[in-house]
Amino acid sequence: MADTTVISKIAEHDKPQQSDLDKCVHCGLCLNACPTYRELGVEMDSPRGRIYQMVQIASGAPITDSYREHIDLCLACRGCESACPSGVQYGRLVEAARAEIETHTERPLGTRFVRSLVFKHLLQSPAMMTLAGSMIYLYQASGLQRLTRSSGLLKLFGKLGRLEQLAPPAEVPFFFNKIGRTYPAEGPKQRRVALMAGCLANVSFARLNEATVRVLQKNGIEVVIPDGQGCCGALHAHAGIRDEARKLARRNIDAVLGGGFDAVVTNAAGCGSTLKEYDELLEHDPAYAEKAQQFKKLMRDVTEVLGEAPLVAGMRNLPWRVTYQDSCHLAHGQKVRKQPRSLLKQVPGLEFREMPLSDMCCGSAGIYNVLHTEMSLNILERKMSAVNPMKVDVIATANPGCMLQLRAGARLFGSGQRVMHVVEVLDEAYKK
């Protein structure tokens, strides 16, 4: 039954804008780039179909459960944006559609509780993340995880059991204790950058953050991890919780601007595309619109910063066959495709193999794999069926969320390929 309970009013500028909707000429050239359409073959689960439904809502149709489901099932991967010849900014549209849904419908009590716990508390609280991370660490380090996985017990838990396969690791010591520190450049200092350490990444990708610092240092870059930073708000913006995303954006801008940095860097492509779009998020905030523009000008993915000059010499031979999975928010959201490949190709001995459909989403998409586990795993299985014949040792990518998903893919549908971030490959090469 349609649920159209209005629980609050949405600002006009947070709804899908008519000028954006009008750009779609319904040509359908985006359909094949859409993972949910490829999976289901249903027009309403294609970019064109979703835009058509947004147009109906903008014309006064009610927000129904069916509309919400089709919009929810979108990965927000923006593959359709790259395929679209008319320049439709689909990422902007789907975020606005979700913001409209969020304020016009009331979700079931349990869903609201989980969403509030995750978005308003867990992701914003280092203390809660440390607690959750410590519990995961105990589960993993005690051998309980190995036992549950090998015993077949997980099958009895249905969706919960499948979710366990996608759970992030906990890497002690967590990265939170590095926030506020400065790491000097090795050799003559070329630049000074601020590193955004992420939120969950402090717990689940602490070693990746450390590797990122080391590789930047090695390449003559001083790295500051500014105090006062926190979650970037990407997951909030993708889920349509825009006011919460704005709060987090203001906090990060305050933490970084005025620090005299040549760039602000992230190793998480999903965070990067939101960080680069703070100007859109805050364009109607008179106190922050200008600051958000300045922040956007400084924001870079780590592969962009490292790709500005040839890598410093001193890498050892890595006789690995490596392929690269484009992170959607790097390739489609930020249009960064060349740099990660070029960095990998500079590693001595490394054999680079191009993956077919490398910019097709792996099914990770923030917390999509948690909310739509079945669809996510189907997309992942399809991805791994393209990777397996390539006989590579390593799947490299540029986003922690994709790493988790691909690791599950290598375990469930692959041949145990190693999954690494591009900077982890470089870090490995720089090790003596």
Ligand code: SF4
């Ligand atoms: S989003 Fe672009 S490619 Fe897709 S139907 Fe509309 S105009 Fe065509």
Ligand code: SF4
């Ligand atoms: S963002 Fe991705 S899943 Fe959503 S409509 Fe576009 S291509 Fe399909």
